[in-house]
Amino acid sequence: MTTEPLEATRAALARVRGAEPLVQCLTNTVVTNFTANALLALGASPAMVDVPGEADAFARVAGGVLVNLGTPHAEQRAAMTEAATAAREAGTPWVLDPVAIGALPVRTPLAHALLALGPAVVRGNASEILALARAGAGGRGVDAAEKVEQAAEAARGLARTSGAVVAVSGPVDLVTDGARTVRIANGDALLTKVTGGGCALGAVMAAFAAVTEDVFDATVAAVTTYTVAAELAAEGRPGPGTFAVRFVDALAAVGDTDLVARAALS
Amino acid sequence: MTTEPLEATRAALARVRGAEPLVQCLTNTVVTNFTANALLALGASPAMVDVPGEADAFARVAGGVLVNLGTPHAEQRAAMTEAATAAREAGTPWVLDPVAIGALPVRTPLAHALLALGPAVVRGNASEILALARAGAGGRGVDAAEKVEQAAEAARGLARTSGAVVAVSGPVDLVTDGARTVRIANGDALLTKVTGGGCALGAVMAAFAAVTEDVFDATVAAVTTYTVAAELAAEGRPGPGTFAVRFVDALAAVGDTDLVARAALS
Amino acid sequence: MTTEPLEATRAALARVRGAEPLVQCLTNTVVTNFTANALLALGASPAMVDVPGEADAFARVAGGVLVNLGTPHAEQRAAMTEAATAAREAGTPWVLDPVAIGALPVRTPLAHALLALGPAVVRGNASEILALARAGAGGRGVDAAEKVEQAAEAARGLARTSGAVVAVSGPVDLVTDGARTVRIANGDALLTKVTGGGCALGAVMAAFAAVTEDVFDATVAAVTTYTVAAELAAEGRPGPGTFAVRFVDALAAVGDTDLVARAALS
Structure with missing residues (x-):
């Protein structure tokens, strides 16, 4: 199990850098800049086309699309539905990142409606994945302290019912398509001290999915590349400001040697 | 006067790091990223929930709220009123930052309307505080060159009439609740060369207020911690790009020793 | 031809630093922060006033205005028309940056409508300038691979018909007012790996135009200063994250010696 995903990751990263896939991002106002710079560093080509009337046309020519619900203003909500439908x-x-859903009354039903439009990938932390999997179970709210492994079964169920690959972020990330499951034990806690650390990963998943036949392989490759880059950036335990800068550098520099030496897939 | 606020500052910083207060930010599009990273570095937990229909619910569970008028688009204006009312x-x-009010015709009446909703803290430069204190005095406009000490009396008056702690930013910061006044002679001019240098301070005030009984103590502690961190980041006179990165590092690293060695409270 | 624009550039940079011109930016959500920090580093004073009802009043007191179509939401579109009319x-x-126009159905007609309001400068890559020059020629779309020299004739024609100075960005930048044409062979490819590398240049052009009688001279000076700073930041071939930080430092540090040593004007 450990060799195959590693080979697939190395090949997928080479394809991203060779093809420079166009990634359309409809994402929150906090992380647009960091997300675009992460994609550029990795070799992809970001385009934040999130205006109704344009989101549709662009989703038809983009290689991949990210829909992130972090600050879902009305006009962007309309563009999200447009983009997802066109994609x-x-x-x-396209990747759905249901940021902070559960109790919040605008984004939670929006996330469920978007899920019905067939994302290729759903990415979230354990609480968000549990909230999305609990569709129709009522307003139980979400415990932000819920852990990746507590969401593993829900993630597999969500993958099976939705047809999406589901990725759960945490100290050990989990990726599943309902049948296959891979855990990636890479990354660094410093990534949680940079806003957009998770959000930009959703965009990176869209970049990998744009150039990879098997969405499960693409998602594992995205998580592995991203979290290995975080380890490179965390060397020497910099402060969070310096870490964020080095992380962008690391996304540009991360290569085969780093993946072979560090990838902890199981 | 110098020992007590310093002790209160040290204790408040320890509480922020221990409690990781949830800070809801409704702020301008220019500084969302920097603000969130400053809060994370300090140990707080940022959430930019500024959509009508969600701002209300979130303000009831957040530890503190920031309302910053830098780019007050219509939807955000509605969310600001929602959040302030719920808070x-x-x-x-909650902290009100009336960015650039005075002559601008959308944000100026909005600032006065929000003031009536009872912020715990009002933060601004001398011109903004004077403009807010001049409510009803007519369109005299604001001289951006006005200095902190020229606004001291207006700040005290505004504190007394509004019930808010008022903080005036400048080379020497002033914090007053109408009865008590403290001046903080820390900071560095490089902070004025980073966009959001003042805006992020408003969010930091909300973080300190979330974990401190006395809002006056909280505000003094926030200004002192923030401006001492700026001094640490300014060592070696870096360029403004490098300074911004080091400032985020300094917010994570600033501690008791720095506060004791540097805090210039009077 | 090489001495005069260099002298004009040195004089214009000194004026920007002396006058600290107020630059109003109506720009996309991805680059607001980077744009404001670039202006501050250079010595200008940014203000992102892009709310309808305020954009008009501010454009009358600002030294220069940037209108950038990167994420043209409805409310910002209204503010753009307001600001351009008032300017x-x-x-x-004011500077028009028609980001990604050509096939996209909201921003393309908006760019043509704004062009009719008389910008002082139009800035874009070759594809965008060709798309704007092709007004009324129908939906041929735009080949993103089009090169600066392929757009030179269209740029001159656009300058003559619109009255604007037209700047085409690329490995060698071209600036023309229809009669005069200057090429600037400075810059570094790393600038294309930082989101907003082109967008912030539009704001810098507005800063230079605010303090320079001849808009053609102002635009050449802006491009030269900006791309020479990029060369300084690129020394040692940093990663793209580090480059972005050093570029802001370089905008603050770039001076006469650098301009004399590096400016490649022809």
Whole structure:
């Protein structure tokens, strides 16, 4: 199990750098800049086209699309539905990141409606994945302290019912398509001290999905590349400001040697 | 006067790091990222929930709320009123930052309307505080060159009439609740060369107020911690890009020793 | 041809630092922070006033205005038309950056409508300038691979018909007012790996135009200063995260000696 995903990751990273896939991001106002710079560093080409009337057309030509619900203003909500619908029709893989859903009354039903439009990947922390999997179970709210392994079964169920690959972020990340499950024990806690650390990963998943046939492989490759880069950036235990800068450098520099030496897939 | 606020500052910083207060930010599009990273570095937990329909619910569970008028688009204006109203009802301390009010016709009446909703803290430069204190005095406009000490009396008056602690930023910061006044002679001019240098301080005030009984003590502690961190980051006179990175590092690293060695409270 | 623009550039940079011109930016959500920090580093004073009802008043007192179409949400579109109209009436020079126009159906007609309001400068890559020059030629779309020299004739024509100075960005930048044309062979490819590398240049052009009688001279000076700073920041081939930080430092540090040693104007 450990060799195959590693080989697939190395190949996928090479394809991202070779193809420079166009990634359309409809994401929150806090992380647009960091997300675009992360994609550029990795070799992808970001485009934040999130205006109704344009989101549709762009999703048909983009290689991948990210829909992140962090600050879902009305106009962006309309553009999200447009982009997701167009992506589905055009066969463009798109990633749904249901940021902070559970109790919040605008984004929670929006996340469920978007899920019905068939994302290729759903990415979240344990609480968000549990909230999305609990569709229709009522307003139980979400305990932010819930852990990745507590969400593993819900993630597999969500993958099976939705058809999406589901990625749960945490100290050890979990990726599942309902049948296959891989855990990635890479990364660094410093990534949780940089806003957008998780959000930018959703965009990176869209970049990998744009150039990879198997969405499960693409998602594992995205998580592995991203979290190994975080380990490189964390060397010497910099402060969080310096870490964020070095992380962008690391996304540009991370290569085969780092993946082989560090990838902890199981 | 110098020992007590210093002790209160040290204790408040320890509480922020221990409690990781949840700080809801409704702030301008220019500084969202820097603000969130400053809060994370300090040990607080940022959440930029500024969508109508969600701002109310979140303000009731947040530890503190920031309302910053830098780019007050219509939807955010509605969310600001929602959040401020809910914060008042729930007893959540909230900070009003009336960015660039005076002559600008959308944000100026909005600032006065929000002031009536009872912020725990009002933060601004001398011109903004004077503009807010001049309510009803007509469109005299604001001289951006006005200095902190020229606004001292207006700040005390504003504190007394509004019930808010008022903080005036400048080379020497002033904090007053109408009865007590403390001046903090820390900081560095490099902070004025980083966009959001003042805006993020408003969010930090909300973090300190979330974990401190006395809002005056909380505000003094926030200004002192923030401006001492700026001094640490300014060592060696870096360029403004490097300074911004080091400042985030310094917010994570600043501790008792720095506060004792540097705090210039009077 | 090489001495005069260099002298004009040195003089214009000194004026920017001396006058600290107020630059109003109506720009996309991805680059607001980087743009403001670039202006501050250079010595200008940024203000992101992009709310309808305020954009008009501010454009009358600002030294220069930037209108950038990167994420043209409805409310910002209204503010853009307001600001451009007011700038024209008040004689405030304003810069139009028609980001990604061509096929996208909201921003493309908006760019043409704004062009009719008389920008002092139009800035774009070759594809965007060709798309703007092709007004009325129908939906041919734009080949993103088009090169600066392929757009030179269109740029001259656009300058003549619109009255604007036209700047085409690329490995060698071109600036023309229809009669005069200067090429600037400075800069570094790392600038294309930082989001907003082009967008912030539009704001810098507005800063230079605010303090320079001849808009053509101002635009050449802006491009030269900006791309020479990029060369300084690129020394040692840093990663893209580090480059972005050093570039802000370099905008603050770039001076006469650098301009004389490096400016490659022809």
